[in-house]
Amino acid sequence: MQESTAVAATEEVAIPFAVEMRDITKTWPGVVANDHVNLKVRKGEIHALMGENGAGKTTLMNILYGLIHPDSGEIYVNGQLAHITGPRDAIRLKIGMVHQHFMLIPPLTVAENIVLGHEPGSVRSVYDVKKAREIILALSKQYGLPIDPDIRIERLSVGLQQRVEILKVLYRAADILIMDEPTGVLTPQETFELFGVLRGLAQQGKTIIFITHKLREVLELTDTITVLRRGKNVGELVTKDTNQAEIARMMVGREVLLRVNKTPAHPGPVILHVENLHALSDRGLEVLHGVSFDVRAGEILGIAGVEGNGQSELVEALTGVRKVTSGKVTITQVKDGQAAEPRDLTTLGARAEREVGLAHIPEDRRGSGLVV
Template sequence: MKLELRGITKRFGSLTANDHIDLVVQPGEIHCLLGENGAGKSTLMNVLYGLYQADEGDILLDDEVQHFSGPGDAMRAGIGMVHQHFMLIPVFTVAENVMLGHESTKFAGTLDIAAARKKVLEISERFGFNVDPDALVEDLPVGVQQRVEIIKALSRDAKVLVFDEPTAVLTPQETDELMATMRRLRDSGTSIVFITHKLREVREVADRITIVRLGKVVGEAEPTATNNELAALMVGRAVELTVHKDEPKLGDVALQVSNLNVIDPQGLKVVNDVSFDVRAGEILAIAGVQGNGQTELTEAIMGLQPRVTGSITLNGEELTGLSVRKVLDAGVGFIPEDRSEDGVVKGFSIAENLMLDRANGAPFVKVGNLQLAYREKFARETKDEFDIRAQSIETKAGNLSGGNQQKVVLARELSRELKLFVAAQPTRGIDVGSIEFVHKRMVATRDAGIPVVVVSTELDEVTALADRIAVMYRGAIVGIVPGDTSRDVLGLMMAGEKPTEAAA
């Protein structure tokens, strides 16, 4: 089925999320929609799927204009979507999830589970999915759950499939399997729209690439384009994608984590007997699929988790049990994984956000009085040093782009004397140019002799920055390996295999 979008425009108040976008996806084609977070990709696909109504423009399928008032209309027309966050009921079986919303019945109104099971087996066999229709979704690995989402769409005769950032929760091996699935779907005649910001994946699987920036189509590219060429189109300028760093000049062990456990409100161990150390002048990256205890680990270091056992010491000083204020005063800098909720106060200005860690004393406050002249001088200098792009230091943080918000957090944490720097998902949702800047500052921090802990689900980021890599799986550390360990080995470790087994 041929899909065509003509002049699609979608506004939210004064914000134009999609600005007269044209897109054509041919039958049996994988068409990649490439752009940074916030570029308008997902909004465009939500218009296509009937979740949003376009303010202007038309959707055409096989040259016929469509009018979708909701997702039901889009599905009946042959459009399916595999969302980034799966739309599955964990306690239902695969067959029950597949028939949900499209239930078929037998005599006396009973559900025809057998028909749903048959449909799952037929599609699974056709595309080599190997999915058990009677398995509970909650017992399936994430990669298999994604196959269930695809089976759901195909069971409703989808001729156009939209994949919205589909690899965000997958291991590298699961990502490779998804790419193979997409090729099989393409070869069967299915039209595929693949939304992503990951250049490696684009070049591997796309037949054509359309680049979106700030709500507009800014160009098309072939899969043979280099990463640098694609990045330049995404950002609007040349970008250095390679992280340059010298061999580390290691000092003594600075951070020591021993037998750390974090207990959640249900009494479950979300961090399970974790031990590691980080030396001065070293970057330790913690890799793993999101949801394997990384968030709770960083929160435990920062004093944000209430139920913690074990030991966390920094240069011999015990941090376990300290308040967040005392952890900060001990010299720990922190980038939280959700900057908009935990990193900045959106209603505060850049200047106010830059002094948040130090609003309790000199040099910003003396004898209970705010030193406005010092704050403004500090803010102006820091804004320039960290290339925070805004009209003035009085601009509200909520009015900044994601990348500039992250620079505010980075500037605040790195502009004070640190003994440890912890960065959780430091480049999530920011543009390629800002990623380049953040990576350079993190390497500079390491080269200044400060131990750095980076938590990231982006394997390219992990391998680019790390001197050593600790891989977490289900709350425990599977192993700690050198920074140049292959992606294949790391991917197997992210699925729970020990380093020696993964290497074999």
């Protein structure tokens, strides 16, 4: 028994890590972002890099991808010392990164974004459009990432834009994929689909580094975990042998109460009334078919559905961004416990709706939520 254990241990040592970062240090004025951090990730595993906001997770991965240069430390890729001075070096080493804020050009098509800078050519053309489409469709089928290569990025949901980003790094033959907070802007259904894709990639030998601070997702998806706290590596865990409480304690350095005692709701009067609402999609097809509901003061109303079933269009119609073809939306302001007369919002624009107290945090906060 001891002999077989020794042989297994020897084989484990002999297999190089897909990524090994040794004593990585990076400082900014007054801040130590990474303090002699060590990270080891095995080939074909999904490895979580966890920590609170500001723990140094993204800085460490930006160093691996060549966007930031460390003050000191070494990086090994597949057992070989790597000199990464920029993203081009990382791509050459088959490292790809899907950033938290996507690096896509909205007016260009899916295909144009994926091949940008690495366009397939032919004898007759510098950019062979047909060949690009064929490559992208083949990649989509191989990795279970269906997408229309001819649609413009600006017409895609956030979840589909992320799919394009993943295809972009796979098109560049990445074997090591860095996913920076990939579920931060996704719906639960999109998150479920993403996890299926990542598991499939790992089964095909890809190595996934998954940056997050969401405990449940880590326990559901990953194989191993590294936890950063205030720029330092405070421990490595095997996912199947740990739990939310242990991870949370490592992240913040103390015991954390993970249970929420939810008190019974006592909603007030109706403040938002939606009646028989109809609206068209961008393609001129009816996407809202007589939607009706009420929202009461002090109430949280959830709207669920698989992507493409009108949730985004409903929010746009309610907030004056999308034209309503028929139906009615009214808001009732409540002051000092007294309800005012309902006000019709159906034909008001976004600015007028803000003035009466209706606010909107958009799905794509970076693309649609910036006010300058």
